[in-house]
Amino acid sequence: MQKIIQNFFLVLCATCFLAPMAQARDSLEIVGSSTVYPFATVVAERYGRASGLATPKIESTGSGGGMKLFCSGLGTSFPDITNSSRRMKRSEWDNCQANGVTEIIEVLIGFDGIVLANAASTKPLNLTRREVFLALAAQVPGEAEGQLIDNPYQKWSDINPALPGTRIEVMGPPPTSGTRDAFAELALEGGCKAFLWIAALKSTDKNRYKNVCHTVREDGHYIESGENDNLIVQKLEANPDSLGVFGFSFLDQNEDKVQGSLIEGVTPDFESIADKSYPISRPLYFYIKKAHVGVVPGIEGYLKEFVSEKAWGMDGYLAEKGMIPLGDELRVQYAESVLKLIPMKGDESL
Amino acid sequence: MSNANNSLERVQASLARRYRAERRFVWYGRLAVMFALLFVVILFTDIISKGAGAFRLTYARLDITFDPALIGVNDLSDRAVVAAGDWDSLVKTAARARFDGVSGRKAKRELNALFSSGAGYDLKDLLLENPAWLGQTKSLWLLVDDDIDTYFKSRLDGEAYAARVSERQIDWIDQLVEDGDMELRFNQTFFTRGDSREPEQAGIRGALVGSLFTLLVAFCLSFPIGVGAAVYLEEFAPKSRWTEFIEVNINNLAAVPSIIFGMLGLAVFINFFGVPRSIPLLGGMVLTLMTLPTIIITSRAAIKSVPPSIREAALGMGASRHQVVLHHVLPLALPGMLTGAIIGMAQALGETAPLLMIGMIAFIVDVPTGMMDTATVLPVQIFLWSDSPERAFVEKTSAAIMVLLGFLIVMNMAAVLIRKRLERRW
Incomplete structure (x- = not known):
């Protein structure tokens, strides 16, 4: 018995350390936004299968986390590309420059819509961004100008008598999520600006403005439901009176279970997000290190696949996955500058 | 006489009440077991009914x-x-x-x-x-x-x-x-295939092989180190403030949330030693950190359970301390230590949090062929699929959970088998 065990260990440890050792890096490393992740992965997979080369590795780290990794430096131990569901910030640009990542190519790939949905068994709501802000902000404007009170609204009909008399209950992502950032920026801030004195704060007291517009109430009307959007869809089905906040692609995949609320009278669908008449939509980007092109194999091939019409075109496979494509002109313009590897100049309005 | 009668009466009077209390107590236990079983049944029927379609x-x-x-x-x-x-x-x-x-x-x-x-x-x-x-x-x-x-x-x-x-x-x-x-x-x-964004082409093979490699590394590192530490602490270490301090710390480490070990791995292995991200070698090293306390504690318990008479007999026959440990204590404690190690590995198999920090939560299509290839592991694959918008991934997720549970059951069976085969009773 002892012999058997001894041999077993020998074999085990031998396989462990004689296992094939690979060289530095033969595949692309991509990090970044969880919103872009479902699209980037499709491109990576198709590229890998078609070319027969190693498939790029994609980590979903969130936009901010991706930028941090991306800007840490040049060389094979740092990622080649980062995805982002917002434009690079000035601070991130500076960080990149400081770490020697000077030549960065920016690609705008398309748009994503954020929907407020409820169960398909009920009637769709027709909301404005102002109403969404009033329903979900921690503090709302009181009667006097400049006065803020704790959010008193319990039912939708308290905000607007035309809305149903059900309790305000919205399930959405936690603060760590990019979807939540975008929702706060586009929906809540959009509604918050409808109050003129708050809009005026933006130029006088920026911090207070952000605080008022982006803070979500914590008295049980906004329920943080984790990053998993599928879970929110399931909960909505079980709970027809509540609303859920998630990305458009989940609405697209579950049309029998949930329906999107109209925002300012516009239904969230493919066309309305593409022509920007649906107000809660955000741009999707990715950034490439020019210095890595030619060093890490496969960057050009991946870029070429991404900006081909069959991928990001109007009828491309990314559109099939729920990404809203750019207009025809923008696509041609971006494809050209990407394939020529033209880096950012640094004077963009970041 | 009357006194004895009296107490007998009192005993008999309380007898019914005490029997009732006992029956109640047994039923509390049964209810607790039934409750636990009910949830297991609900969990399994839910997973199997959702996941069966994926096969x-x-x-x-x-x-x-x-x-x-x-x-x-x-x-x-x-x-x-x-x-x-x-x-x-x-x-x-x-x-x-x-x-x-x-x-x-x-x-x-x-x-x-x-x-x-x-x-x-x-x-x-x-x-x-x-x-x-x-x-x-x-x-x-x-x-x-x-x-x-x-x-x-x-x-x-x-x-x-x-x-x-x-x-x-x-x-x-x-x-x-x-x-x-x-x-x-x-x-x-x-x-037969690795991950894919198209549900019909997605497979569990990549994650399964990744898990296997990761666990192999973790086992090869943590078992010898853990057993070595346990043997020293139990057989050789002098009883002093220092060893007590180390003991308390090992016990505390066993209860530390696993994400902390991920951060440690990120700081030490990636940032300091420059190990590439997302590879099973790195994952195995981080999981080693996590399972070491468990293995040390169970190994010490196994060594403790070897009767002192055996040690004394060996010493009496003129064996050195090193011979006593190597020839007598270790072989007798081995089944217990192996069981502990396998339970530690089973725990490591289900871990995602520490892997988040070291880049193993990633979309990786190609099935890994070695310790240095990028890879994910089973629980990560479940997490990634459960977060995908495509409807068909729902059943894939449940199917992947079934595969993970199967893996776990096999490991635990192995632990039971090893114990049954090698165990000795005194």
């Missing part, structure tokens, strides 16, 4: 003509030409030949959307295996798209989910079903 996939049969002119490939030995070939056109042409009167861009797109985007590449692989097929026509079963798969499965269950298929597509499916050219078959892909 079968919808296939459709088409007559495929491997026309060299169509794919633009004459010579199958030239890799570059094969890679550049238009393999999708094989499926498209065959589909158009199967259904007459498909005209217009939209109809053609819908027809192409019937089949998986990987069907063309599957044909490429088939042709490379059977080079003689070039120029011939074969009747082959092809993967269909996940939307069609979901529709077909829901239709068999009686409640058709038609939101993502068009009426034209339903017509075509009707025709295929009528001719016996569409059916559910065993889902081989699930066990």
Whole structure:
């Protein structure tokens, strides 16, 4: 018995350390936004299968986390590309420059819509961004100008008598999520600006403005439901009176279970997000290190696949996955500058 | 006398009450067990009922003509030409030949959307295996798209989910079903391929192999180190403030949240030693940190349970302390230590949090072939699939959970078996 065990260990440890050792890096490393992740992965997979080369590795780290990794430096131990569901910030640009990542190519790939949905068994709501802000902000404007009170609204009909008399209950992502950032920026801030004195704060007291517009109430009307959007869809089905906040692609995949609320009278669908008449939509980007092109194999091939019409075109496979494509002109313009590897100049309005 | 009678009466009077209390107590225990079992049953029925569908996939049969002119490939030995070939056109042409009167861009797109985007590449692989097929026509079963798969499965269950298929597509499916050219078959892909963003092409193999490599590294590192530490602490270490301090710390480490070990791995292994991200070697090292306390504690318990008489007998026969430990204590404690190690490994198998920090939560298609290839592990795969928007990933998620549970059951059985075989009782 002892012999058997001894041999077993020998074999085990031998396989462990004689296992094939690979060289530095033969595949692309991509990090970044969880919103872009479902699209980037499709491109990576198709590229890998078609070319027969190693498939790029994609980590979903969130936009901010991706930028941090991306800007840490040049060389094979740092990622080649980062995805982002917002434009690079000035601070991130500076960080990149400081770490020697000077030549960065920016690609705008398309748009994503954020929907407020409820169960398909009920009637769709027709909301404005102002109403969404009033329903979900921690503090709302009181009667006097400049006065803020704790959010008193319990039912939708308290905000607007035309809305149903059900309790305000919205399930959405936690603060760590990019979807939540975008929702706060586009929906809540959009509604918050409808109050003129708050809009005026933006130029006088920026911090207070952000605080008022982006803070979500914590008295049980906004329920943080984790990053998993599928879970929110399931909960909505079980709970027809509540609303859920998630990305458009989940609405697209579950049309029998949930329906999107109209925002300012516009239904969230493919066309309305593409022509920007649906107000809660955000741009999707990715950034490439020019210095890595030619060093890490496969960057050009991946870029070429991404900006081909069959991928990001109007009828491309990314559109099939729920990404809203750019207009025809923008696509041609971006494809050209990407394939020529033209880096950012640094004077963009970041 | 009367005194004795008195106490006997009192005992008899309380007897019924005490029996009742005992029965109640037993029932509390039974209820607790039933409650736990109920949840296990609910969990398993939910997972199995959701995941069973994933082991079968919808296939459709088409007559495929491997026309060299169509794919633009004459010579199958030239890799570059094969890679550049238009393999999708094989499926498209065959589909158009199967259904007459498909005209217009939209109809053609819908027809192409019937089949998986990987069907063309599957044909490429088939042709490379059977080079003689070039120029011939074969009747082959092809993967269909996940939307069609979901529709077909829901239709068999009686409640058709038609939101993502068009009426034209339903017509075509009707025709295929009528001719016996569409059916559910065993889902081989699930066990032979890595991750994919197309549910019908997604497999568990990549994550399974990744888990295996990661656990192998973790076991090879943590078992010798853990046993070494346990033997020293139990047999050789002097009883002092220091050893007490170390003991308390090991016990505390066992209760530290696993993400902390991930941060440690990030700081030490990646940032300091420059180990590449996302590889099983790194994952195994981080999980070693996590399982070490468990293994040390169980190994010490196993060593403690070896009766002192054995040590004394060996010492009495003139053995040195080193010989006592190596020849007598270790072999007798081994079953206990191995069980502890396997339980530690089972814990490591289900861990995702520390791997988040070191980049193993990633989309990786290629099945890893070694310790240095990028890889994910089973629980990570479950997490990634559960977060995917495509409907067909719901059943894949449950199926992956079943595979993970199977893996765990096998490991725990191994632990039980080893204990049964090697255990000695005194």
